[in-house]
Amino acid sequence: MAERSFVWTSAIPESDFKRYLDVGVFRKNRYEKGQVIHFEGDYCGALGILIEGHAVVERIDISGGLIRIREMFPGDLLGGNLIFSQQPYFPMTITAVTAVEVLAMDRAILFEICAENRTFLAAFLEHISNNTLHLGDRIKHTVSRSVRERVILFLRREQTLQQADTIVLRMSKKALAERLGVQRTSLSRTLQKMREEGLITYDAKQITICDREFLEEI
Numbered sequence: 001m002a003e004r005s006f007v008w009t010s011a012i013p014e015s016d017f018k019r020y021l022d023v024g025v026f027r028k029n030r031y032e033k034g035q036v037i038h039f040e041g042d043y044c045g046a047l048g049i050l051i052e053g054h055a056v057v058e059r060i061d062i063s064g065g066l067i068r069i070r071e072m073f074p075g076d077l078l079g080g081n082l083i084f085s086q087q088p089y090f091p092m093t094i095t096a097v098t099a100v101e102v103l104a105m106d107r108a109i110l111f112e113i114c115a116e117n118r119t120f121l122a123a124f125l126e127h128i129s130n131n132t133l134h135l136g137d138r139i140k141h142t143v144s145r146s147v148r149e150r151v152i153l154f155l156r157r158e159q160t161l162q163q164a165d166t167i168v169l170r171m172s173k174k175a176l177a178e179r180l181g182v183q184r185t186s187l188s189r190t191l192q193k194m195r196e197e198g199l200i201t202y203d204a205k206q207i208t209i210c211d212r213e214f215l216e217e218i
Contacts, residue, residue: 011119048078053100068178
């Protein structure tokens, strides 16, 4: 997918975009499947925009298990909430699930673009805010919630974000289970029970809410 398709870059004049690439303040970096894009503790000196591919944010918990925190797709930002921080170090590892291409913007030029381009700034702030909500959602999912409650919280949030009763899934059932912090078999049983109760229907790509009232159970 061409980087000009994103709000981030489409707001930048074509001539400026090419000049930034020529002088090196914009860079295109390629990562192969399984390659680490950023290790936990890496310094964040540039904003990354995922142009192509699929990546994941992961960390190791105190028991040594690997927790998948977030799935990343084209248009997502790497380091957006860190780039202007007093402690700009990645708190988690970001790994390429497929071959990935990232557009990197140096901190100084990013600041200049944000100061001069309100469209870019608005998109940047919205993305950071959404990421904060996602992290809060992730924490809620992992603290003393049943599988059913975690599914309900997920559906309720996605219904609001997607403005629809049919929730399009951008991840596999396995990845969704990891996001909710549950076993895949437990997730499958819960979804099946909800379908038997007439609350939802679902397939590999989407979940349709048939009865909105159950979303208010918690």
